[in-house]
Amino acid sequence: MSFQEVRYRPAFGRILAVVTVVVCALGAIGLVVADPAAALRYVWPILLVGVLAWALFWRPGLLVQEHGITVENVLRTLFVPWPSIVSIETRYSLTLHTAHGRVAVWAAPAPSRHRTLGLAPKDFDGIGDSARGELGELRPADAVTTPTGNLAQLIRGHWERLRDAGAFASGVDPEAATVTWHWATITAVAALAAATVIGLLV
Incomplete structure (x- = not known):
């Protein structure tokens, strides 16, 4: 049976990125049309906000693959092979301890906290033992009815199956993980931040 890759990008974040970029683009265009001279000074913070919105809300994603997990964050993309994973937790975010x-x-x-109100025991059905603390407790973010918990359970499930099948017996290849x-x-954020400071001070 072939492995089914899973790609995750939060829909709300992408919508927020699109809305912000569109507003910034309209604002920049309006400023250039209304006062080209002033635009040379004040368009940079608008562009900076647009780039930050794209980097913070559009780019981040997660790809669960047959040979590991690709985590695309704001400033870097990391590939984590399955044998490198030690544990998976959800305290502040889905986090891979490697x-x-x-x-x-x-x-x-x-x-x-609002999202986790009203969780019931059935929301934690099927969660593997590796998710539990020393006393067998689970975090609200482990609930499979939340996006974070659902992703964590998907990753834990495959990781536990590989572990139990002895797939990690050969150890961890230090060259397999990449950043x-x-x-x-x-560079774009640094340049726009510098241009913003210069434009506002000059």
Whole structure:
């Protein structure tokens, strides 16, 4: 049976990114048309907000693959092979504890307290033992009816099956995990931030 890849990007975040970018684009165009001279000074913070909205809300995502998990965060993308994973938790966000450190998934923050009100025992059905604390407790964010808990359970389920089948017996390959920095995004944000400061001070 072939492995079914799962890609997750939060819909609300993408909608927020689109709305913000559109508003920023309209604001920048309006400023250029109304006062081109002033636009040279004041258009940069508008562009900065648009780029930040794209980086913060559009880019983050999670791809669960046969050989590991790709976590696309704001400033970098990380590939985590299954054998590197030590545990999965949901305290502040979906977080992979690995042999090389913690990898927080920006696209899957823990749900708000309002979202977890009214959870029932059935919302935690099927959660594996690796999700439980020392006393067998579970966090509200582990509920499979929340996006974070659902993703955590998906990852735990496959990780536990591989572990129990002895797939990790050969140990962790230190070269398998990779990190790719988003230098274009970092450069664009730094340049626009500098232009904003200069435009407002000059």
